[in-house]
Amino acid sequence: MKKLNYSRDSHSGQLGRRPLLGRVGWRTPVALGGVALALSACNVTNFGMHSGATSQGSDIFHLYQTFIYMAMGVAIVTFGALVYVLVRFGRRKDSGVPRQRHSNVKIEIVYTVIPAIIVAVIFFMTVGTENKVDAVSTKPALNLTVTGFQWGWRFAYPNGVSVVTEGTSYPQMVLPEGEVTKVKLVSKDVVHGFYVAAFNFSRYALPGVTNYFDLTPNKLGTFVGRCSQLCGLYHAEMLFSVRVVTPAQFSAWLSSQGKGATA
Numbered sequence: 001m002k003k004l005n006y007s008r009d010s011h012s013g014q015l016g017r018r019p020l021l022g023r024v025g026w027r028t029p030v031a032l033g034g035v036a037l038a039l040s041a042c043n044v045t046n047f048g049m050h051s052g053a054t055s056q057g058s059d060i061f062h063l064y065q066t067f068i069y070m071a072m073g074v075a076i077v078t079f080g081a082l083v084y085v086l087v088r089f090g091r092r093k094d095s096g097v098p099r100q101r102h103s104n105v106k107i108e109i110v111y112t113v114i115p116a117i118i119v120a121v122i123f124f125m126t127v128g129t130e131n132k133v134d135a136v137s138t139k140p141a142l143n144l145t146v147t148g149f150q151w152g153w154r155f156a157y158p159n160g161v162s163v164v165t166e167g168t169s170y171p172q173m174v175l176p177e178g179e180v181t182k183v184k185l186v187s188k189d190v191v192h193g194f195y196v197a198a199f200n201f202s203r204y205a206l207p208g209v210t211n212y213f214d215l216t217p218n219k220l221g222t223f224v225g226r227c228s229q230l231c232g233l234y235h236a237e238m239l240f241s242v243r244v245v246t247p248a249q250f251s252a253w254l255s256s257q258g259k260g261a262t263a
């Protein structure tokens with residue numbers, strides 16, 4: 001049988017065998033594995049994403065994290081198969097090319113059905129999480145109206161309390177931890193975006209459209225908020241902050257604001 005040469009020497013241009021793994025050696029995979037281990041030791045299981053300071057944001061985070069783990073599984077299987085082929089058929093001097101065939105129906109069905117199942121799983125997980133995140137409570141603990149305008153925000157609480165951008169001061173939204181706040185989001189003029197990175201949440205504030213969503217903070221702290229839509233000259237100044245406090249601190253804050261407003 002005539003031997004087939006299936007790689008070309010890149011320097012001489014002559015046909016010859018230069019197995020890939022022979023050149024790469026075993027050190028590269030081991031080094032890459034070491035880097036991966038070192039990264040996982042530094043708690044990078046967030047994969048660059050916020051873990052979510054609301055229950056809705058945590059749901060989004062867990063969905064994203066699951067996607068990454070699934071992608072890692074796919075990567076291990078595909079790269080594992082690739083490395084197997086390189087080692088099994090690339091190293092020996094006279095092993096020749098693997099047995100050639102026109103098709104393998106069993107394998108083709110497997111590698112069509114498995115990705116289809118993965119896509120279906122991802123789809124239904126996404127729909128489930130989105131429905132949870134977009135669900136709006138009928139009995140929220142707090143109703144809050146957020147208005148975006150050029151160029152600032154108004155956070156209107158019940159009993160006439162409202163916090164608004166004034167001059168160069170950024171407004172602060174105060175929310176009770178562990179309770180559902182139902183936000184009614186509107187715009188006075190152009191398209192704005194209500195965006196809190198730590199909540200993994202962004203939503204349009206559209207003129208003529210009212211959007212509703214729930215925020216259920218599950219972490220105490222202060223978080224940066226921004227306008228996520230380029231809305232004109234001072235768009236970059238449309239900053240705000242969200243301070244999450246305990247329900248008791250929240251009622252104390254709200255009543256103190258109420259007294260200030262009526263005084």
Ligand SMILES: [Cu+2]
Pocket residue numbers: 148149191192193227228229230231235238
């Ligand atoms: Cu804006």
